[in-house]
Amino acid sequence: MKNIVVYDSGIGGISIYRQLKKMLPNADFVYYADNAAFPYGEKTSKRLVEIALNNIREIKKQFDTDLIILACNTVTCVAIETLRKAFPDTVFVGTEPSIKQAMQYTASNILVAATTLTAQNARVRARFPQNNIIWLAMPELAEMVEKGEKDGVICDYIEKLAENVPPFDCVVLGCTHFTLIKDLFAGVFVGKKIFDGAQGVAQYVKNMKYKEYRNETQGLTSLCLTDPNPETYQKYVSLLREYN
Ligand code: DGL
Numbered sequence: 001m002k003n004i005v006v007y008d009s010g011i012g013g014i015s016i017y018r019q020l021k022k023m024l025p026n027a028d029f030v031y032y033a034d035n036a037a038f039p040y041g042e043k044t045s046k047r048l049v050e051i052a053l054n055n056i057r058e059i060k061k062q063f064d065t066d067l068i069i070l071a072c073n074t075v076t077c078v079a080i081e082t083l084r085k086a087f088p089d090t091v092f093v094g095t096e097p098s099i100k101q102a103m104q105y106t107a108s109n110i111l112v113a114a115t116t117l118t119a120q121n122a123r124v125r126a127r128f129p130q131n132n133i134i135w136l137a138m139p140e141l142a143e144m145v146e147k148g149e150k151d152g153v154i155c156d157y158i159e160k161l162a163e164n165v166p167p168f169d170c171v172v173l174g175c176t177h178f179t180l181i182k183d184l185f186a187g188v189f190v191g192k193k194i195f196d197g198a199q200g201v202a203q204y205v206k207n208m209k210y211k212e213y214r215n216e217t218q219g220l221t222s223l224c225l226t227d228p229n230p231e232t233y234q235k236y237v238s239l240l241r242e243y244n
Helices: 011-023 043-061 073-086 099-105 117-120 124-127 142-144 149-162 182-188 200-210 229-240
Strands: 004-008 031-034 064-068 092-093 110-114 133-138 168-176 193-195 219-227
Touching: 004 011, 004 043, 004 168, 011 064, 011 110, 011 142, 011 200, 011 229, 031 043, 031 229, 043 073, 064 073, 064 200, 073 092, 073 117, 092 200, 099 110, 099 168, 099 193, 110 117, 117 124, 117 133, 142 149, 149 168, 149 182, 168 182, 182 193
Parallel strands: 004 031, 004 064, 031 219, 064 092, 110 133, 110 168, 168 193
Antiparallel strands: none
């Protein structure tokens, strides 16, 4: 039996998991959150590559898998190439800000909200050199989402950070934690179109690889946390159950 592993630093990857679960209800999933090292977005790239390599080693030791979804923009930007080289027998599917989709929607400014590491990442910035892209780091937002901060506090935070950016047409959520609060973004940026990559990633997985898993699986989801304290574990179980 082979599992599809969905890997993030915390709950953000559940935004991808829920789309995968909808499209592939019979697949067996492992939701793997490295909550001991959360947040990823404020680490150095070098440190995050080491962390990601260790986690993949651990995943490969514990689970029968050759398909790992990096349900984290930050890990994808910083480490996907290294991971592909280090584990050539494994398929890695990354999550990147849906800038291409946004560019089909508008020729004017696009605001990309992301963690600090993603917003500063040279590789992803080089892929989108257009000058209508405004990269905006929201350093504390993933943590607010992870700990379930009040909606009002989150909205104030987003509003404050966006205060001085030039006018823009649409928003790209470049962090999977932000996708979980898409409705709050919509409340702050009234009337703006908001893009996230969750559905695109799930569709990609469905098209590309699932066939090979279909006959052997039972539609089960396992959970693995790197800091499995009972309270946090229970919170994750409840969140995952919402989509089962
Ligand atoms: N969910 C992760 C992402 O998409 C980041 C959260 C964190 O900073 O750990 O980038």
